[in-house]
Amino acid sequence: MAEVRFNKVRKKYGSTVIVDDVDIVFPDGSLTVLVGPSGCGKSTSLRMLAGLEEISGGEIMIDGRVINGLEPRDRDIAMVFQNYALYPHLTVLENIAFPLRATKTRRADALRRAQDVADSLGLGALTSRKPKDLSGGQQQRVAIGRAIIRQPAVFLFDEPLSNLDAKLRVETRFELLQIQRRLGITAVYVTHDQEEAMTMSDRMVVMRDGRVAQSGRPDEIYARP
Numbered sequence: 001m002a003e004v005r006f007n008k009v010r011k012k013y014g015s016t017v018i019v020d021d022v023d024i025v026f027p028d029g030s031l032t033v034l035v036g037p038s039g040c041g042k043s044t045s046l047r048m049l050a051g052l053e054e055i056s057g058g059e060i061m062i063d064g065r066v067i068n069g070l071e072p073r074d075r076d077i078a079m080v081f082q083n084y085a086l087y088p089h090l091t092v093l094e095n096i097a098f099p100l101r102a103t104k105t106r107r108a109d110a111l112r113r114a115q116d117v118a119d120s121l122g123l124g125a126l127t128s129r130k131p132k133d134l135s136g137g138q139q140q141r142v143a144i145g146r147a148i149i150r151q152p153a154v155f156l157f158d159e160p161l162s163n164l165d166a167k168l169r170v171e172t173r174f175e176l177l178q179i180q181r182r183l184g185i186t187a188v189y190v191t192h193d194q195e196e197a198m199t200m201s202d203r204m205v206v207m208r209d210g211r212v213a214q215s216g217r218p219d220e221i222y223a224r225p
């Protein structure tokens with residue numbers, strides 16, 4: 001169980017307020033899309049949740065526990081980036097197993113777990129390939145595999161499909177949604193693409209100028225004037 005909560009979260013660079021006392025609840029097991037025009041503070045919000053950016057005020061909680069003082073690796077959060085950030089010299093299996101190197105997991109156990117994850121993502125037959133020998137969608141799945149191998153409580157996606165062509169973007173979108181539902185991991189998904197936001201989720205948070213402009217179901221939001 002992992003409910004994520006932003007309480008009056010604020011981010012300032014110098015005297016410029018980028019995220020302005022934002023309150024958001026991300027319910028346990030939900031996928032919430034954070035949408036809004038470029039520069040409205042989506043990425044910064046996600047990075048503060050991941051611990052890649054310090055907050056200037058307020059608090060971020062997971063299941064009632066304040067996490068904003070913790071190191072990224074102690075937050076039980078995994079993040080999938082737009083450029084996948086796979087290691088080019090490692091195989092699919094090694095890429096997926098990589099996060100376990102920082103743990104006490106033995107290599108053989110790590111690789112076995114990576115194989116299970118690969119199988120569950122339909123990558124079972126591709127585990128000895130290098131990233132460059134995969135399609136964009138397959139690389140995306142490897143990135144997801146690497147994110148889930150440590151069984152995080154929360155899953156963050158920052159424009160994860162924007163490098164894919166339109167057709168693949170739609171396919172991968174639904175694949176990703178299925179994976180999230182199957183795992184039941186609380187997920188936050190950032191995009192500037194309104195159409196993607198509406199089809200990805202039944203929960204949207206619309207940001208504008210560092211604030212939450214609207215939140216709710218897509219039909220509620222777009223029905224309003």
Ligand code: ADP
Nearest residue numbers: 013018036037038039040041042043044045190
């Ligand atoms: P979004 O993800 O919605 O496109 P960001 O969170 O990336 O928006 O950025 C929000 C605003 O914060 C933008 O105006 C951006 O220029 C500014 N910003 C982001 N990072 C920094 C930084 N390190 N220093 C100063 N301003 C920044």
Ligand code: ADP
Nearest residue numbers: 090094095097098099100101105106107110111
């Ligand atoms: P090196 O330390 O020179 O990279 P290793 O034989 O330790 O060589 O590892 C070879 C590859 O196997 C690594 O690049 C890594 O991807 C993977 N690997 C090694 N140990 C682990 C581990 N505990 N968990 C996951 N992957 C591992």
